[in-house]
Amino acid sequence: MIQNRLTKLFQTSQQNILTIYFTAGFPQLRDTQRILEALEQSGADIIEIGMPFSDPIADGEVIQMSNQQALENGMTIAKMFEQIANFRQKIKIPVLLMGYLNPVLQFGMERFCQTAAQVGIDGFILPDLPLNEYLSDYKSLWDAHNLSNVFLITPQTPESRIRMIDEVSEGFIYAVSTSSTTGKTSAISASQTAYFARLQALNLKNPFLIGFGISDKASFRQACTHARGAIIGSAFIKMLQNSQDLPVDIANFVQKIKS
Amino acid sequence: MIYTVNEAGYYGKFGGAYIPEMLYPNVEELRERYLDIINEPAFQQEFQELLHDYVGRPSPLYFAKRLSDLYNTKIYLKREDLNHTGAHKINNTIGQVLLAKRLGKQKIIAETGAGQHGVATATVCALMGLECIVYMGEIDIARQRPNVERMKMLGAKVVPATSGSRTLKDATNEAMRHWINNPTDTHYIIGSVVGPHPYPDMVARFQSVISAEIKQQLQTKEGRDYPDYVIACVGGGSNAAGAFYHFLDNQKVGLIGAEAGGLGIDSGKSAATLALGKIGILHGSKTVLMQTTDGQVVEPHSISAGLDYPGIGPLHAHLSDTQRGQFYSITDDEAMRAGLLVSRTEGIIPAIETAHAFAILTKKTFQVNDVVVICLSGRGDKDLDTYVNYQY
Numbered sequence: 221m222i223q224n225r226l227t228k229l230f231q232t233s234q235q236n237i238l239t240i241y242f243t244a245g246f247p248q249l250r251d252t253q254r255i256l257e258a259l260e261q262s263g264a265d266i267i268e269i270g271m272p273f274s275d276p277i278a279d280g281e282v283i284q285m286s287n288q289q290a291l292e293n294g295m296t297i298a299k300m301f302e303q304i305a306n307f308r309q310k311i312k313i314p315v316l317l318m319g320y321l322n323p324v325l326q327f328g329m330e331r332f333c334q335t336a337a338q339v340g341i342d343g344f345i346l347p348d349l350p351l352n353e354y355l356s357d358y359k360s361l362w363d364a365h366n367l368s369n370v371f372l373i374t375p376q377t378p379e380s381r382i383r384m385i386d387e388v389s390e391g392f393i394y395a396v397s398t399s400s401t402t403g404k405t406s407a408i409s410a411s412q413t414a415y416f417a418r419l420q421a422l423n424l425k426n427p428f429l430i431g432f433g434i435s436d437k438a439s440f441r442q443a444c445t446h447a448r449g450a451i452i453g454s455a456f457i458k459m460l461q462n463s464q465d466l467p468v469d470i471a472n473f474v475q476k477i478k479s
Numbered sequence: 480m481i482y483t484v485n486e487a488g489y490y491g492k493f494g495g496a497y498i499p500e501m502l503y504p505n506v507e508e509l510r511e512r513y514l515d516i517i518n519e520p521a522f523q524q525e526f527q528e529l530l531h532d533y534v535g536r537p538s539p540l541y542f543a544k545r546l547s548d549l550y551n552t553k554i555y556l557k558r559e560d561l562n563h564t565g566a567h568k569i570n571n572t573i574g575q576v577l578l579a580k581r582l583g584k585q586k587i588i589a590e591t592g593a594g595q596h597g598v599a600t601a602t603v604c605a606l607m608g609l610e611c612i613v614y615m616g617e618i619d620i621a622r623q624r625p626n627v628e629r630m631k632m633l634g635a636k637v638v639p640a641t642s643g644s645r646t647l648k649d650a651t652n653e654a655m656r657h658w659i660n661n662p663t664d665t666h667y668i669i670g671s672v673v674g675p676h677p678y679p680d681m682v683a684r685f686q687s688v689i690s691a692e693i694k695q696q697l698q699t700k701e702g703r704d705y706p707d708y709v710i711a712c713v714g715g716g717s718n719a720a721g722a723f724y725h726f727l728d729n730q731k732v733g734l735i736g737a738e739a740g741g742l743g744i745d746s747g748k749s750a751a752t753l754a755l756g757k758i759g760i761l762h763g764s765k766t767v768l769m770q771t772t773d774g775q776v777v778e779p780h781s782i783s784a785g786l787d788y789p790g791i792g793p794l795h796a797h798l799s800d801t802q803r804g805q806f807y808s809i810t811d812d813e814a815m816r817a818g819l820l821v822s823r824t825e826g827i828i829p830a831i832e833t834a835h836a837f838a839i840l841t842k843k844t845f846q847v848n849d850v851v852v853i854c855l856s857g858r859g860d861k862d863l864d865t866y867v868n869y870q871y
């Protein structure tokens with residue numbers, strides 16, 4: 221059993237858990253800390269810090285753009301860790317790192333886990349890390365550092381695999397709302413509702429949060445009727461891109477969704 | 480040493496399936512079924528018939544006398560350029576489209592660099608009456624215009640990839656995104672021995688007809704069923720994989736690959752993956768790739784759109800790692816000169832990709848009695864503009 225801010229959150233807080241994704245180093249290289257603080261202050265429940273990659277194949281245009289801009293700004297995993305070295309002095313909510321496997325491997329998996337645990341990260345989302353490889357090569361390392369690993373599932377994921385993922389997860393399961401790249405927004409359809417109901421009926425030991433295509437209060441509310449909470453990424457990035465005053469705009473964005 | 484893929488999808492330490500969950504069901508379905516489908520007698524019959532009657536196989540193994548005299552060795556050319564659509568790519572697209580039909584898929588997507596794989600995919604989709612979308616980098620659309628027109632005439636939709644280096648890598652990203660967004664009715668025909676397992680093995684199997692024929696043809700021409708060397712150009716590595724396949728375990732056969740050196744490996748404008756890369760993960764596969772120390776993929780350069788890729792198939796990464804294969808990097812200039820020389824010496828205009836393989840003849844000296852087979856992977860019609868405008 222691992223224990224961290226994430227597992228604690230799900231033990232205490234029950235509903236409407238708002239998770240926000242942003243890309244480290246976007247819009248400006250040094251915005252990371254400011255965005256973290258503004259998110260905590262305005263009432264976000266979980267934060268995912270995206271580590272930019274040159275070839276984000278699971279992402280739509282908006283997050284592709286933020287990745288590219290962050291890389292042009294000079295963001296690296298090492299720089300990100302420098303920027304968040306002392307973030308736990310102010311930020312108390314669970315924070316996860318999300319990104320593609322290659323930059324993490326080049327940084328070094330052991331060093332990555334150690335540094336993450338040291339600065340106060342609670343877990344990882346690495347969508348292209350195979351389940352088998354996580355179990356054989358990394359799980360004991362994650363566990364030793366009290367780091368959660370969050371797996372994705374989609375409407376096409378068979379029940380046997382969902383159960384396997386549930387078995388090895390501690391924290392939550394990331395339920396992708398529809399098989400798509402990030403940033404596709406459309407109203408939640410009947411088939412999606414059926415998929416969420418199917419998930420609920422499985423009585424998994426882990427809670428699930430719904431992500432991909434959640435963009436505003438309406439879609440967040442709707443997702444929350446089927447799950448413990450939801451995850452917003454592209455819509456938040458789009459707001460950051462157009463923002464003249466990050467703290468104010470972030471507060472408005474979060475309050476509008478939570479109100 | 481084992482050179483074929485293992486149960487888990489690896490060649491030594493390379494390979495695997497590093498894909499987001501959204502791709503998992505499709506890739507897993509392929510992994511579970513590809514061998515059974517390929518081994519069905521009815522599949523094999525349909526595949527072989529199409530290769531024979533539609534593609535025009537077997538492709539000739541031609542003794543290139545004047546080239547042999549010039550380099551003082553025995554050079555044979557495996558004439559994949561004479562296949563329908565003008566390159567080896569169609570061997571794979573025929574195989575994959577037959578497989579896609581058996582999986583019940585109605586739509587086909589593909590990426591393409593030089594446009595040869597795109598044309599070969601558009602062709603088999605026309606043949607089978609399937610919808611076809613091809614992703615192609617904006618830069619490649621400009622430099623391989625004739626192939627873009629061919630794809631359109633064949634009824635395919637060509638979608639420009641406008642991100643990153645706007646070449647093959649980015650076209651592959653877009654095709655993968657399309658597949659994520661269309662998870663049930665679409666098959667992705669990858670054009671080389673790259674991507675998540677089982678693609679590298681599946682594509683190598685479809686291309687292995689090249690070396691199967693070389694064996695038979697050499698038996699007739701040389702009285703033995705293997706050469707001393709096989710030479711092929713390597714982008715992702717599918718024509719090389721096909722030409723090497725039946726010789727992988729025969730240590731008497733030297734396997735030589737030609738990578739695209741671009742303006743030179745130290746120029747910062749190169750696509751010589753094995754010379755410049757290190758182990759990493761791209762497009763679902765653990766392989767050697769050109770990347771920064773932070774793990775960001777480096778934008779490659781080559782005059783040849785088909786070799787302009789920062790990765791390489793995991794089989795070739797393994798052949799290089801174990802020194803079973805020898806890989807040379809060939810600059811743009813060396814390739815262009817070799818292409819011109821082959822045109823004037825043998826009356827064959829090779830694709831610029833293939834011209835890289837011919838440039839090996841200037842890099843390595845062979846014995847008079849060596850039997851050297853060069854995989855002539857494609858013809859150069861698509862490259863006329865580049866050949867004509869090049870400052871030799």
Ligand SMILES: Cc1ncc(COP(=O)(O)O)c(C=O)c1O
Pocket residue numbers: 566567592593594595596670671672712713714715716717718719784785786830832833856857858
């Ligand atoms: C004629 C020809 N040869 C070679 C290649 C490179 O691909 P591969 O390395 O998969 O054979 C291409 C790719 O477009 C091609 O058109």
